[in-house]
Amino acid sequence: MADGRLRVVILGGGFAGLEVANALAKAPVDVTLIDRQNHHCFQPLLYQVATAALTPADIAWPIRWVLSGQANARVLMAEVDGVDLESREVRTGGGRFAYDILVVATGATHAYFGHDDWAAAAPGLKRIEDATDIRRRLLLAFERAELLEDEAERRALTTFVVVGGGPTGVEMAGSIADVARNALPDDFRKVDPAQARVLLIEAGSRLLPVFPERLSAYAERALTRMGVEVLTGVAVTGVDVRGVTTANGRIEAGAVIWAAGVQASPAAAWLGASHDRAGRVEVGPDLTLPGRPEIFVVGDTASVRDGDRPVPGVAPAAKQMGQYAGRVIAARARGAPTPGAFAYKHQGDLATVGRKAAIVKLGRLELTGFVGWLFWGVVHVYFLIGLRNRIAVAFSWLWDYVTFGRRSRLITQAPAGPG
Amino acid sequence: MADGRLRVVILGGGFAGLEVANALAKAPVDVTLIDRQNHHCFQPLLYQVATAALTPADIAWPIRWVLSGQANARVLMAEVDGVDLESREVRTGGGRFAYDILVVATGATHAYFGHDDWAAAAPGLKRIEDATDIRRRLLLAFERAELLEDEAERRALTTFVVVGGGPTGVEMAGSIADVARNALPDDFRKVDPAQARVLLIEAGSRLLPVFPERLSAYAERALTRMGVEVLTGVAVTGVDVRGVTTANGRIEAGAVIWAAGVQASPAAAWLGASHDRAGRVEVGPDLTLPGRPEIFVVGDTASVRDGDRPVPGVAPAAKQMGQYAGRVIAARARGAPTPGAFAYKHQGDLATVGRKAAIVKLGRLELTGFVGWLFWGVVHVYFLIGLRNRIAVAFSWLWDYVTFGRRSRLITQAPAGPG
Numbered sequence: 002m003a004d005g006r007l008r009v010v011i012l013g014g015g016f017a018g019l020e021v022a023n024a025l026a027k028a029p030v031d032v033t034l035i036d037r038q039n040h041h042c043f044q045p046l047l048y049q050v051a052t053a054a055l056t057p058a059d060i061a062w063p064i065r066w067v068l069s070g071q072a073n074a075r076v077l078m079a080e081v082d083g084v085d086l087e088s089r090e091v092r093t094g095g096g097r098f099a100y101d102i103l104v105v106a107t108g109a110t111h112a113y114f115g116h117d118d119w120a121a122a123a124p125g126l127k128r129i130e131d132a133t134d135i136r137r138r139l140l141l142a143f144e145r146a147e148l149l150e151d152e153a154e155r156r157a158l159t160t161f162v163v164v165g166g167g168p169t170g171v172e173m174a175g176s177i178a179d180v181a182r183n184a185l186p187d188d189f190r191k192v193d194p195a196q197a198r199v200l201l202i203e204a205g206s207r208l209l210p211v212f213p214e215r216l217s218a219y220a221e222r223a224l225t226r227m228g229v230e231v232l233t234g235v236a237v238t239g240v241d242v243r244g245v246t247t248a249n250g251r252i253e254a255g256a257v258i259w260a261a262g263v264q265a266s267p268a269a270a271w272l273g274a275s276h277d278r279a280g281r282v283e284v285g286p287d288l289t290l291p292g293r294p295e296i297f298v299v300g301d302t303a304s305v306r307d308g309d310r311p312v313p314g315v316a317p318a319a320k321q322m323g324q325y326a327g328r329v330i331a332a333r334a335r336g337a338p339t340p341g342a343f344a345y346k347h348q349g350d351l352a353t354v355g356r357k358a359a360i361v362k363l364g365r366l367e368l369t370g371f372v373g374w375l376f377w378g379v380v381h382v383y384f385l386i387g388l389r390n391r392i393a394v395a396f397s398w399l400w401d402y403v404t405f406g407r408r409s410r411l412i413t414q415a416p417a418g419p420g
Numbered sequence: 421m422a423d424g425r426l427r428v429v430i431l432g433g434g435f436a437g438l439e440v441a442n443a444l445a446k447a448p449v450d451v452t453l454i455d456r457q458n459h460h461c462f463q464p465l466l467y468q469v470a471t472a473a474l475t476p477a478d479i480a481w482p483i484r485w486v487l488s489g490q491a492n493a494r495v496l497m498a499e500v501d502g503v504d505l506e507s508r509e510v511r512t513g514g515g516r517f518a519y520d521i522l523v524v525a526t527g528a529t530h531a532y533f534g535h536d537d538w539a540a541a542a543p544g545l546k547r548i549e550d551a552t553d554i555r556r557r558l559l560l561a562f563e564r565a566e567l568l569e570d571e572a573e574r575r576a577l578t579t580f581v582v583v584g585g586g587p588t589g590v591e592m593a594g595s596i597a598d599v600a601r602n603a604l605p606d607d608f609r610k611v612d613p614a615q616a617r618v619l620l621i622e623a624g625s626r627l628l629p630v631f632p633e634r635l636s637a638y639a640e641r642a643l644t645r646m647g648v649e650v651l652t653g654v655a656v657t658g659v660d661v662r663g664v665t666t667a668n669g670r671i672e673a674g675a676v677i678w679a680a681g682v683q684a685s686p687a688a689a690w691l692g693a694s695h696d697r698a699g700r701v702e703v704g705p706d707l708t709l710p711g712r713p714e715i716f717v718v719g720d721t722a723s724v725r726d727g728d729r730p731v732p733g734v735a736p737a738a739k740q741m742g743q744y745a746g747r748v749i750a751a752r753a754r755g756a757p758t759p760g761a762f763a764y765k766h767q768g769d770l771a772t773v774g775r776k777a778a779i780v781k782l783g784r785l786e787l788t789g790f791v792g793w794l795f796w797g798v799v800h801v802y803f804l805i806g807l808r809n810r811i812a813v814a815f816s817w818l819w820d821y822v823t824f825g826r827r828s829r830l831i832t833q834a835p836a837g838p839g
Contacts, residue, residue: 039563039831058475058828065607066829075609078563078831095567129830144458144497148514188484190494396812409477410485411548412458412497 006031007334010091010100012081012268014041014064016316017300017323018106022074024327030334032074033098035091039063039078042129043385045316046394048169050132051258052139052176053184054401056409057129059394062386081107084271086293102295102330105268105282106323109301109314112264112279119240123257126169135258137412139177142255143185144412146192157253159197162245164237165261166203167210168352171220173258174201175355178227183356184401184410199229200252202245204236204261209360211313211350216360219369223358237261263314268302277304286342288326297326307345316384317348353377425450426753429510429519431500431687433460433483435735436719436742437525441493443746449753451493452517454510458482458497461548462804464735465813467588469551470677471558471595472603473820475828476548478813481805500526503690505712521714521749524687524701525742528720528733531683531698538659542676545588554677556831558596561674562604563831565611576672578616581664583656584680585622586629587771590639592677593620594774597646602775603829618648619671621664623655623680628779630732630769635779638788642777656680682733687721696723705761707745716745726764735803736767772796 007030011018014036025032043060050057065076079095084103091098111125124134139161146158159181163174178199185194201208201224207217208224208231221231232249239246244254265280274282274290281304282290288303290296300319305312312318325343332339349363359377361368368376378398385391426449430437433455444451462479469476484495498514509516530544543553558580565577578600582593597618604613620627620643626636627643627650640650651668658665663673684699693701693709700723701709707722709715719738724731731737744762751758768782778796780787787795797817804810 039559039829056475056477057830061830063607063829069606075566076607077567078560079567095564140458141497145514147494148496148498187488188482188495393812393815396815410458410482411476411480 007101007330008033008099009102009104009330010035010098011104011106012036012091013106013108013266013300013302014038014067014076015044015106015108015300015319017108017302017319017326018104019064019067020320020323021104021106021297021299021327021330022068022071024324025073025331025334026071028073028327028331028334030073030102030330032071033077033100034064034068034074035077035079035081035093035098036064037078037080038128039065040129041067041386044127045381046385047126047129047132048172048176050129050409051126051135051173052180053136053410054176054180055394055397057133059390059397060385061129062390067386081271086272086296089295100295102297102333104297104299104326104330105272105302106298106300106319107266107268107302109263109265109279109281111259112262113259114262116240119259122242123164123240123245123259125259126173135256136409138256139180140410140412143189143192143194143197146255147189149191155192156198157244158255159192159194160200160244160252160254161197162200162202162252162254162257164202164240164245164257164259166201166205166208166231166233167260170201170203170258170260171208171224172353173260174199174229174231175224175227175353175358178224178229179355182228200232200254201229202232202235202237202247204234206234208233209352212352212360212362213367216362216367216369220352220354220358220360223354223369227355227358263301265302268298272296272298274298279304287329287339288322288343297330299323299326305343305345307347312345313347318345321345351377351380426520426749427452427518428521428523428749429454429517430523430525431455431510432525432527432685432719432721433457433486433495434463434525434527434719434738436527436721436738436745437523438483438486439739439742440523440525440716440718440746440749441487441490443743444492444750445490447492447746447750447753449492449521449749451490452496452519453483453487453493454496454498454500454512454517455483456497456499457547458484459548460486460805463546464800465804466545466548466551467591467595469548469828470545470554470592471599472555472829473595473599474813474816476552478809478816479804480548481809486805500690505691505715508714519714521716521752523716523718523745523749524691524721525717525719525738526685526687526721528682528684528698528700530678531681532678533681535659538678541661542583542659542664542678544678545592554675555828557675558599559829559831562608562611562613562616565674566608568610574611575617576663577674578611578613579619579663579671579673580616581619581621581671581673581676583621583659583664583676583678585620585624585627585650585652586679589620589622589677589679590627590643591772592679593618593648593650594643594646594772594777597643597648598774601647619651619673620648621651621654621656621666623653625653627652628771631771631779631781632786635781635786635788639771639773639777639779642773642789646774646777682720684721687717691715691717693717698723706748706758707741707762716749718742718745724762724764726766731764732766737764740764770796770799 040061049055079093181197269276282298299322353359359373459480468474498512600616688695701717718741772778778792
């Protein structure tokens with residue numbers, strides 16, 4: 002504790018980590034936020050980068066820019082190797098950092114249910130690089146198809162499979178269908194992108210199980226109207242670069258996108274802590290590690306209960322946990338009474354299906370269709386950080402809505418062409 | 421010649437290749453444009469992507485989108501392996517394509533004067549990937565420096581060397597100094613980006629030798645005022661990941677950028693043609709290969725004379741050659757008389773130095789300073805393809821000018837952090 006000020010080290014600059022830092026802006030503490038990326042990524046819109054509607058800089062900001070005005074905070078870009086609980090130090094590739102209070106907010110990544118070999122063939126969607134990787138695969142599939150003479154091969158290459166019927170899967174499937182039908186058709190001569198097949202495969206009995214059945218049914222109808230083939234109750238048993246195998250048979254595809262499972266970051270291993278099946282660290286009612294009041298775990302890395310249900314892995318939950326942890330730490334630093342146990346306030350559920358279609362559930366309010374879509378758009382633009390990005394994103398959406406265009410159709414970091 | 425229509429195959433979707441296709445829009449020919457990238461890149465603004473002022477989608481467009489309205493043109497993404505002159509076919513990774521007329525417009529890349537091992541340590545600036553690579557190196561150098569305790573090491577990491585005093589080198593050096601002094605300072609705690617060293621090293625006796633001496637001297641003064649150390653008459657004798665060695669001694673650096681040499685694409689080898697020292701194919705007065713009237717070579721790949729001087733490797737020259745070749749081909753397809761020999765019309769020289777400073781030479785008109793900068797900005801926004809990108813680029817520039825910001829400061833595809 003240099004100068005008597007608490008040293009707070011935050012691991013991760015996602016929604017949860019940034020909220021912790023913000024909540025400590027006026028507290029008598031020294032904040033060090035460490036992330037392996039230099040940018041915060043607005044994950045709820047990542048699927049729009051993957052489908053070329055937005056460009057990475059529209060939804061990502063340098064973390065140090067976000068915190069540049071906060072005098073008690075510094076930002077470091079480094080990969081965390083582990084935590085020394087006894088000496089209270091974080092070990093990173095860029096050195097060791099001592100803490101009085103540690104906040105772990107390192108998020109989650111995709112999980113392939115024990116089939117890690119599927120990862121290379123079916124990327125998930127968590128980071129900017131994932132989004133540009135998926136964008137490259139989608140666009141390259143059309144490019145390769147345009148070079149082929151064989152109709153069946155062309156058909157296979159322009160088939161896209163999304164595995165997992167949660168919000169990300171629904172958004173990806175709807176957005177791929179939208180690009181194929183509305184943005185690409187004029188650009189190709191041999192391939193007809195409007196004929197591309199988009200399949201959404203969900204092992205459970207319906208899409209979007211967190212929503213009421215009526216809204217799930219609406220989403221399925223809206224997707225079907227957009228040309229997506231929705232397969233529920235179908236388990237995927239194999240994934241490779243040429244397609245997927247399901248209980249019902251084989252589907253050849255030009256790209257497979259994984260939206261089926263989530264696995265917490267390796268924080269439980271760093272902390273030697275108990276965790277649930279998805280790797281989330283089990284924390285006490287104040288979000289600290291049992292027996293370690295100096296270690297908080299927040300966001301998608303934490304396993305927290307909301308009554309008899311788990312707190313969901315969504316941005317508002319991560320933000321609430323971050324704010325709470327920040328308030329507890331600020332109170333401790335000031336010697337003030339700390340707030341009671343963390344209580345999750347569920348604000349509602351939103352999912353967009355495509356152009357002019359989204360579903361919204363806020364308490365008793367249920368919206369669908371164009372009204373839901375407008376509501377969804379306003380909420381997401383509102384939560385984007387920074388005036389400039391709000392203008393840029395609003396402008397991109399408005400433009401695409403009017404022109405049916407997708408401007409960010411760049412294939413970068415690609416092996417040069419097919420062959 | 422299917423259906424009696426000439427099959428025109430264009431290799432390369434840069435300025436020259438696109439102009440050929442445009443000039444053939446109404447000609448009775450079938451155009452196939454082949455590029456290994458899916459996008460046309462507006463190279464004159466690439467340095468702004470490298471320094472985080474613009475985002476890749478601001479200056480690059482899918483080639484097939486550019487040509488989507490041209491019914492007689494198709495676009496294929498494939499890597500060219502070679503040309504069979506006798507059977508008149510192009511060999512690519514995506515198949516063989518027969519031509520009646522071939523236009524080679526595959527551009528140029530960097531040249532390291534026989535030191536190809538310097539390439540990994542000192543990237544040049546020709547493609548979008550080069551720009552994001554340089555952006556990553558510049559930003560990572562500051563990130564790594566922020567993790568260090570040793571002042572001398574920090575100083576070395578925040579030293580940037582640009583090799584080559586032509587327009588690209590001048591623009592890069594000015595733009596790096598601008599980012600370091602104006603965009604970054606609030607974001608760092610240990611490093612003071614305003615103290616970053618930027619060196620511009622030129623082996624010749626002055627910067628920008630194509631301009632009159634008065635304008636070269638102005639550019640050097642403007643750079644010096646911005647904090648760039650200009651070293652003329654200094655040869656670089658070694659380049660590695662930790663810096664450069666010059667005739668005057670060693671300079672440790674956090675990033676080295678190469679802007680010193682250009683080498684034409686391997687077209688001469690494909691065609692078995694004679695070429696100049698930079699690999700440019702020697703063509704006749706109508707830009708065809710001697711003895712091969714069915715093969716045109718245009719843009720940076722061609723060695724063309726303008727009186728006693730070579731035609732420079734700039735965008736307007738590439739466009740003029742492309743337009744000319746397109747007109748000759750259209751005339752042949754219609755059986756009309758073909759135009760006389762290609763004549764290059766030099767429109768002038770422009771180079772920007774930094775915020776509010778550029779030099780312009782148009783005939784007898786010479787502009788410097790803010791007026792030159794405004795002129796430069798208007799010309800470049802005007803030449804960007806498509807209304808939308810003009811709005812986006814103009815908006816980005818205006819915003820940055822007002823806020824001193826650089827929004828696109830993303831490190832992507834990076835090895836995760838230092839260490």
